[in-house]
Amino acid sequence: VVCGAAGGIGQPLSLLLKQSEHITHLALYDVVNAPGVAADLSHINTRSTVTGHGKEAMDEALQGAHTVVIPAGVPRKPGMTRDDLFKINAGIIRDLSEGIARNCPGAFVLVISNPVNSTVPIVAEVLKQHGAFDPRRVFGISTLDVVRSSRFVYELDNSIDPKSTRVTVIGGHSGVTIVPVLSQIPKQKFTKDQLDLLTHRIQYGGDEVVKAKDGAGSATLSMAYAGARFTSAVLEATVAGKAGLVESTYVNLHADEEGTAAFRSKTHLEYFAQDVEFGREGVSKIRPLPELSAYEQTLLDAAIPELKVNIAKGTAFITDASKI
């Protein structure tokens, strides 16, 4: 199911998912226009069935879902941070999470809606309220930061292949919380100035697009690409049973209690983006933090307090409301 399927990300994302061989039924849900987008996509000559569901049909859209991808919500305008979107998008995500708890509590939930650092905790808290939270099944999609890292690194050194060079990106999905571990790229020889430039560009890649679009929106096509890449990896592992697939993703660290015990006790973070190995159950293993350069350690030190605030904001949006 794609929630927000008629939007700027939702439409191209749905187009890419329509081409997947692992999907038998692609359900498009949105407050307006979903039936039209569904009719359009349904003409593509792959086997999956496509259905479109409007505002009043959320339950029907989510019923029996294996995976729910959520790009729904409003995008940034120039000058806005992802956090500025919180007021609007938090409510949307909460409502969709309620729908998931009701209709497909065992589904894999892939969150694109910003601010991801906060919306993933919102999903988790709603599912917890319904006794339906499995930390191995809820993911914040931070893949675009990985995609940007691979591309920007290639622009600076074209001996590095952007397609095959994966970069581990840890932390979160906004500004200073994005920590690309460039020191781990094989054979890289960037100077300190280049690392500064690259890191900043990766962290603010989203702003770069918001500015270039000049009020017309934020990254949609590259986000669709990254979202589809991540979704395909999850499906390959959970449907096709393919082993050994790894993507950086923002998850609740209880998805791997053992692997994250030391990190959690040291940082007191419940959520963090890290390289995750997929299995049939979703998260199979959260990899330990890679070896960081001194520079990357300072980035991480700046990221942690910001992340703490973002996580508390998202969590409190649900837990405070339930106290009323």
Next chain:
Amino acid sequence: MVKVVVCGAAGGIGQPLSLLLKQSDLITDLALYDVVNAPGVAADLSHINTKSKVTGHGKDDMDAALKDAHTVVIPAGVPRKPGMTRDDLFKINAGIIATLAEGVAKNCPGAFVLVISNPVNSTVPIVAEVLKKHGVFNPKKVFGISTLDVVRSSRFVSEVNPSVDPKTTRVTVVGGHSGVTIVPILSKIPDFVEGLSKEQLDALTHRIQYGGDEVVKAKDGAGSATLSMAYAGARFALTLLEATVAEKTGLIESSYVNLDADVESTASFKAKHGLDYFALDVEFGKEGVKHILPLPQVSAYEQTLLDAAYPELKANITKGASFVTSA
């Protein structure tokens, strides 16, 4: 360098089409041209981790966008609203296509030109006539993209008979790209038509011919087919690049072309029907059209479809050609 230009890149078809093209390993430079918003779309796409370079060009930058292009794909123009035929778009889109064709003649006269803008039956002749005026028309290099009719055929056939694999079953679609000019040759699919009643065959043929209307209606004023058209357009463009850049042989797609692209194969057809343009299965080569496959053997039912298509096509072609020659 293999430069591919998308004219109308910020539109409903242009954006997802450009996304699909950004993933090709055969393209080194992807230039996005549109009257508004192209730089923003380019910035977005440029972050994708494939090697091609993406540039965005606004209204006053058409020449730079087109300079030295290997291939130009044109989805530019306005889409239909409920109740409109593709022909109703003619007034607006004809001018847009003519202007772009002038740009091609000036900046990349040897480029392959792939036309999506409707009404294709008329816009392809417009491109040809403009290029002829400049002495640069090569019929082997100008194509009307009718691939969405093939895609729809494959899909709708598999909905009627699920033992048919939609992905691997190619359907030859001849004629043109609108309503009655779309003639799917379903009789060529092994073990298919024999299992259908006349009602089913009618319904299926009608659905393929009016697939576009089905989406326009479902979108209820919000547009026409964009995502499926992007898919079909990318499929056609990438197949052509496989042949012209990677030099892969034996690739075939149904496409609306000027029949002089293969004079020998089409001479008798042209003489019989008086049509300069027709969609047929085309075999690609380095030069573009290598060979136009002859009209396949058709059933009696398909012959009646063809008979209805010919006069409509003639009118569409004349309308397009005279838009340029009478100007």
